[in-house]
Amino acid sequence: MLHFGFENALIYLAxxxxxxxxxxxxxxxxxxxxxxxxxxxxxxxxxxxDGFAGQEYLGLYPRxxxxxxxxxxxxxxxxxxxxxxxxxxxxxxxxPDWKSYTHP
Numbered sequence: 001m002l003h004f005g006f007e008n009a010l011i012y013l014a015x016x017x018x019x020x021x022x023x024x025x026x027x028x029x030x031x032x033x034x035x036x037x038x039x040x041x042x043x044x045x046x047x048x049x050d051g052f053a054g055q056e057y058l059g060l061y062p063r064x065x066x067x068x069x070x071x072x073x074x075x076x077x078x079x080x081x082x083x084x085x086x087x088x089x090x091x092x093x094x095x096p097d098w099k100s101y102t103h104p
Contacts, residue, residue, distance in 0.1 A: 008094025015044045
């Protein structure tokens with residue numbers, strides 16, 4: 001199986017093979033209807049520097065990324081999209097604390 005489901009979230013692993021699957025888009029849509037806002041896309045790339053376009057409908061969902069907090073050198077895992085971000089841990093738990101990229 002090419003995706004990980006949690007009780008409160010579904011992480012859709014977007015691979016080359018996922019684009020040919022008949023079931024993965026259906027499962028993604030089902031879970032999105034079951035738990036709106038509980039789906040994130042995790043692109044699986046050959047190299048860290050590779051870009052990801054994916055199927056057009058995948059752009060509706062936030063993406064799992066790896067980065068560091070401002071002023072930190074430690075890498076963390078985040079879920080980000082549509083100008084906002086949260087930690088992977090809170091997203092997976094179903095309690096995302098969304099923060100905006102813009103400052104008030």
